[in-house]
Amino acid sequence: MPTSPIRTxxxxxxxxxxGQFLKLADLAEDGTHARELLxxxxxxxxxRAESRRGxxxxxxxxxxxxxxxxxLAAHG
Incomplete structure (x- = not known):
């Protein structure tokens, strides 16, 4: 499957x-969807494959x- 450009x-x-990032980045619809994807x-x-929501x-x-x-662009 072709990959799209990387969004920041x-x-x-x-x-x-x-789990929060998946929702914020619109890679998951909600928390349940994020859990299912993981x-x-x-x-x-x-x-690398990742299964830990936390x-x-x-x-x-x-x-x-x-x-x-x-x-992820973190500015903390």
């Missing part, structure tokens, strides 16, 4: 949990779901 998603803190193995962080993301992390990618 800015936050005002230094970290954010993966349980199904559809989420990668920096190219994983802390930091500035520069790239999250991908179904070819859509978003990079």
């Amino acid at each position: 998603v800015e936050i005002t803190d230094q970290t954010i949990r993966l 349980e199904d193995g559809a989420v990668t962080v920096n190219g 994983r802390q993301l930091v500035d520069g992390d790239v999250v991908a779901v179904d070819g859509q990618r978003a990079r």
